[in-house]
Amino acid sequence: MxxxxxxxxxxxxxxxxxxxxxxxxxxxxxxxxxxxxxxDAVTLDVASGLIWHRQVPLKVSIFAWRLLRDRLPTKANLVTRGILSEAAHHCVSGCGGVESAHHLFLSCSTFGALWSLVSSWIGSSLVTAQTLSDHFVQFTGSAGGLRAQRSFMQLIWLAVVWVVVESDE
Known part of the structure; x- marks a missing residue:
């Protein structure tokens, strides 16, 4: 629970x-x-089990799978791998933060702010979590216990993170 x-x-x-x-x-x-x-933090297995949804294109589920494992080519990851210089780690939104997956999808003043708008739009409470996995699981469960409601929230979360990555390209 x-x-x-x-x-x-x-x-x-x-x-x-x-x-x-x-x-x-x-x-x-x-x-x-x-x-x-x-x-304890939500295990990655719990969150991973939610990304595979029959109404979600496979490329979106694969993206979410990589996102939850911090395997996206964020600037922070590229700096860590020596592909970008240390000076090139700033967020694409221009907010001044270090572009990590956590920053882009939860704490960025531009992209992270989408969650309050989405929560307001669908009439759910705002989820504030420390990790992406926690956020996904809590957001999905915030609609209540009915399977259809959880499924709807899964779709919303996956759509929001996909929109963020598509807006960056």
Whole structure:
């Protein structure tokens, strides 16, 4: 489970809400803080399982697979491999940041800002994650538990990252 939840619990007693993260003590601010600060990052396998979608062109899924593994020819990766000089690592958007996959797709003031617009457009909460894998999994799950809703969110996330890469060419 990615996030703790409050769940309706029925044991032949009145219905009640129960904090799933700590069944013994229930919800506490300390418990919520510990959950948020000690949680393991989403494994790459979980995120990778979401990129292969039958309604997504194969080239988009392959791109997303490479993106989640930091295997795109970003300027930071090209500098690391000695293909570009250290001075040539600035973001293509002109924002002044180092062009890495994380920067381009999450923190860039130009391209990363798309997520707040997309979230507003579809009426979902803004996802703020530290890694691309976390962002993908959290964004996909932000619509709720129904399979059709998760599938829709997968398509939206993949379309947004594809638009960013296509706008760069």
């Amino acid at each position: 990615l996030f703790p939840s409050l769940k309706l619990h029925q044991d032949h007693v009145s219905d009640r809400w129960q904090w799933q993260s700590d069944l013994a003590d229930g919800y506490t601010v300390r418990g919520a803080y510990l959950f948020l600060t000690t949680r």
